[in-house]
Amino acid sequence: xxxxxxxxxxxxxxxxxxxxxxxxxxxxxxxxxxxxxxxxxxxxxxxxxxxxxxxxxxxxxxxxxxxxxxxxxxxxxxxxxxxxxxxxxxxxxxxx
Numbered sequence: 522x523x524x525x526x527x528x529x530x531x532x533x534x535x536x537x538x539x540x541x542x543x544x545x546x547x548x549x550x551x552x553x554x555x556x557x558x559x560x561x562x563x564x565x566x567x568x569x570x571x572x573x574x575x576x577x578x579x580x581x582x583x584x585x586x587x588x589x590x591x592x593x594x595x596x597x598x599x600x601x602x603x604x605x606x607x608x609x610x611x612x613x614x615x616x617x
Contacts, residue, residue: 603610 600610600615
């Protein structure tokens with residue numbers, strides 16, 4: 522019994538020293554080695570689609586805000602120019 526424990530201990534140290542549990546080098550799948558970079562980039566596609574979607578939504582929102590600002594600014598400029606020239610303004614025009 523002691524010999525079996527000793528043999529198991531020696532074998533486990535031998536495997537740990539080799540860094541591999543395969544008995545022969547032919548047992549490895551050498552052509553299917555995946556590096557950490559490949560593994561990290563493998564599932565990035567859906568995330569890029571999500572990021573692109575939210576960038577698009579943000580751009581549309583900013584474009585809407587800018588368009589609304591320019592429209593309001595244009596109407597204020599027309600009213601300001603009319604007041605500067607001394608024209609009479611309808612109160613309904615000022616309200617809108």
